[in-house]
Amino acid sequence: MNYLNYAGEAFLLIPLSAIFLNNICNKRFIEKHFHILTGAVALLQMIAAVFAFYIMDANQMLNFDFSVFGSSKITGIELFDINPVSLVFLFCIGMVAFVSVMISIRTIDVKKGSYVNLLMTLLIGMNGMVMVSDLFSLYVFLDVIGISSFVMIAMFRSRKGLEGSIKYLIISEIASIFILMGLSFISMKTGSLSFKDIGRNLLTNTFELQTILIYAAIILMIAGFSIKAGIVPFHSWLPDAHQSADTSISVLLSGIVIKIAGIYGIYVLTNIFGGIKAYQVSLAGLGIISVVVGALLAACQSHFKRIVAYSSVSQMGYILLGLSTGSTLGIVGAVAHVFSHAAFKSTLFTNAAAIHEQTGTLEIDEMGGLQSRMPVTAFSSTIAFLSTAGIPPFAGFWSKLLIVMALWGSGNQILAGFALCASILTSAYFLRLQKKVFFGKTPEHLSSVTEVTGSIKFAEILLTAVTCIVGVLFPLIIIFLHSRGLI
Amino acid sequence: MLNFQTIMLFVGFLMIIAGCYCMIRTYHMLKIIIGIEVAMKAVTMFLILAGYMNGHMGLAQAYVITAIVIEVIVAVVFAGVTIGLYKKYGNMDIRNLTELKG
Numbered sequence: 001m002n003y004l005n006y007a008g009e010a011f012l013l014i015p016l017s018a019i020f021l022n023n024i025c026n027k028r029f030i031e032k033h034f035h036i037l038t039g040a041v042a043l044l045q046m047i048a049a050v051f052a053f054y055i056m057d058a059n060q061m062l063n064f065d066f067s068v069f070g071s072s073k074i075t076g077i078e079l080f081d082i083n084p085v086s087l088v089f090l091f092c093i094g095m096v097a098f099v100s101v102m103i104s105i106r107t108i109d110v111k112k113g114s115y116v117n118l119l120m121t122l123l124i125g126m127n128g129m130v131m132v133s134d135l136f137s138l139y140v141f142l143d144v145i146g147i148s149s150f151v152m153i154a155m156f157r158s159r160k161g162l163e164g165s166i167k168y169l170i171i172s173e174i175a176s177i178f179i180l181m182g183l184s185f186i187s188m189k190t191g192s193l194s195f196k197d198i199g200r201n202l203l204t205n206t207f208e209l210q211t212i213l214i215y216a217a218i219i220l221m222i223a224g225f226s227i228k229a230g231i232v233p234f235h236s237w238l239p240d241a242h243q244s245a246d247t248s249i250s251v252l253l254s255g256i257v258i259k260i261a262g263i264y265g266i267y268v269l270t271n272i273f274g275g276i277k278a279y280q281v282s283l284a285g286l287g288i289i290s291v292v293v294g295a296l297l298a299a300c301q302s303h304f305k306r307i308v309a310y311s312s313v314s315q316m317g318y319i320l321l322g323l324s325t326g327s328t329l330g331i332v333g334a335v336a337h338v339f340s341h342a343a344f345k346s347t348l349f350t351n352a353a354a355i356h357e358q359t360g361t362l363e364i365d366e367m368g369g370l371q372s373r374m375p376v377t378a379f380s381s382t383i384a385f386l387s388t389a390g391i392p393p394f395a396g397f398w399s400k401l402l403i404v405m406a407l408w409g410s411g412n413q414i415l416a417g418f419a420l421c422a423s424i425l426t427s428a429y430f431l432r433l434q435k436k437v438f439f440g441k442t443p444e445h446l447s448s449v450t451e452v453t454g455s456i457k458f459a460e461i462l463l464t465a466v467t468c469i470v471g472v473l474f475p476l477i478i479i480f481l482h483s484r485g486l487i
Numbered sequence: 488m489l490n491f492q493t494i495m496l497f498v499g500f501l502m503i504i505a506g507c508y509c510m511i512r513t514y515h516m517l518k519i520i521i522g523i524e525v526a527m528k529a530v531t532m533f534l535i536l537a538g539y540m541n542g543h544m545g546l547a548q549a550y551v552i553t554a555i556v557i558e559v560i561v562a563v564v565f566a567g568v569t570i571g572l573y574k575k576y577g578n579m580d581i582r583n584l585t586e587l588k589g
Contacts, residue, residue: 074546077546077549136550136553140553140557143557143560143561146561147560147561147564150564150568151564151567154567154568154571157571159575159586160586160587162568162571162572162575163572163584163586163587164587165568166516166565166568166569166572166581166584167584167587169561169564169565169568170510170519170523173523173527173561174507174510174523174526176527176557176561177503177523177526177527177530180527180530180533180534180554181503181530181533184530184533184534184536184537185533185537187534187537187538187541187547187550188536188537188540188541189541190541191541191542191543191546192543209492209493209496210540240587243587244586244587
């Protein structure tokens with residue numbers, strides 16, 4: 001399994017060596033070619049994920065343990081571990097990072113060196129988080145993600161960026177306190193924090209201090225990861241942080257960071273405590289509130305990026321609903337929705353970058369009739385919106401279908417009905433967005449707008465192709481994975 | 488019921504409540520980071536208590552050192568953002584931050 005070991009180490013060592021390369025080389029040289037360095041790292045990550053999946057499939061393996069820098073295993077601290085689910089997450093990370101680089105070529109003019117450093121740190125944090133197999137390492141990588149996101153939002157020192165960053169920082173630190181407190185409570189009973197040492201067997205019926213504290217730990221950790229994911233009672237930082245950052249950074253934050261930092265944490269908790277009824281009910285409750293309230297709040301915003309950010313809140317609710325069932329179908333649906341959400345949310349933020357580059361504004365009331373002037377942007381945003389609303393045959397339809405089927409199968413028919421009806425709300429706010437931006441009369445000051453060119457157009461076409469192709473081939477992919485015994 | 492562990496747990500909860508009260512009550516940015524730090528100290532104490540209760544003190548030491556390092560980095564980033572805001576607004580009142588509504 002030598003090759004697999006290399007692939008696993010590559011996820012951490014390639015971004016690390018890119019940081020060294022970025023700081024050693026001549027500054028003017030690296031500022032001219034920063035997109036080649038970062039784009040190569042993102043591409044290598046996608047290739048390594050596909051390659052590792054191929055080798056694991058050929059050898060009929062379901063997980064693989066490896067060490068970085070020859071670290072050895074001690075009690076309570078486990079080795080890194082890759083499995084098919086983490087490979088899906090790793091592929092999504094590579095894809096969104098690639099899109100971010102494509103946008104940054106046009107939008108970032110200063111501080112390119114800092115952008116490369118922070119993006120690579122963020123990649124190390126996210127790759128590490130989906131590969132660890134104990135809760136304390138998970139927390140460490142979670143804070144690596146958090147710290148690089150705070151700095152990335154505040155990077156250009158505009159008023160909005162600093163405000164969004166400080167809001168995110170305060171709320172996210174409260175989440176860190178909750179998560180660390182929860183895992184210290186778990187550690188009080190077990191003495192170890194690796195995933196395989198903790199589980200439902202901790203919850204005995206005896207009335208003692210440690211058992212009560214484990215219930216407290218579950219509540220605290222759900223709350224902490226929900227804050228990181230922007231689930232509705234804890235969502236207030238999300239639109240501000242995502243709106244105020246540069247678009248190449250908002251695509252990272254909305255496209256992948258909330259999913260790795262929040263949803264992956266909840267996925268880990270589901271693997272550990274998934275069978276408990278109270279856990280499932282609380283996830284389902286948070287999920288359905290998030291779906292409905294996120295969609296309603298998105299419908300009354302007037303800034304392009306705010307609408308898309310609130311749409312993220314709503315879609316995170318769908319993923320929570322999928323995880324709340326605890327069944328294999330629900331988890332497959334949730335992971336599939338992570339992938340399709342990464343694709344269509346990146347498309348919408350790329351559209352935001354294109355519109356901002358060409359018109360200089362993102363207030364939707366000031367726009368109109370851009371469809372004939374920016375046909376590629378209009379087409380890709382329509383595809384992304386259809387995928388978000390769950391219209392067949394795009395990728396979002398299949399993942400939502402799996403989630404609704406899992407909900408129905410687990411006996412939550414009312415929740416399944418609500419989740420279906422919320423799709424109408426999704427179409428409502430996106431139809432409003434489409435009508436105001438792309439249809440209607442063109443105002444006077446936008447009459448000379450032309451289509452965006454270069455890397456942003458390339459990213460739009462690429463992501464639209466991903467959404468369409470995965471949507472058309474989705475049943476085949478599911479049948480293939482089923483025949484391999486992975487589902 | 489009133490043994491060492493329970494007393495330390497209560498002390499920790501009191502510290503967390505004190506930190507959260509400090510965060511809610513004040514409008515000064517540096518006082519908010521002090522509140523966060525107080526709450527983080529309580530969590531650090533919980534980690535040590537966990538090591539005492541399960542008998543793995545060595546592991547608890549490793550956890551605590553890592554947690555302290557992360558805490559310091561967060562404090563530094565917070566101070567950096569605060570200095571940026573101070574240069575823009577001229578004071579450290581958090582009620583001035585009205586650019587983002589929602």
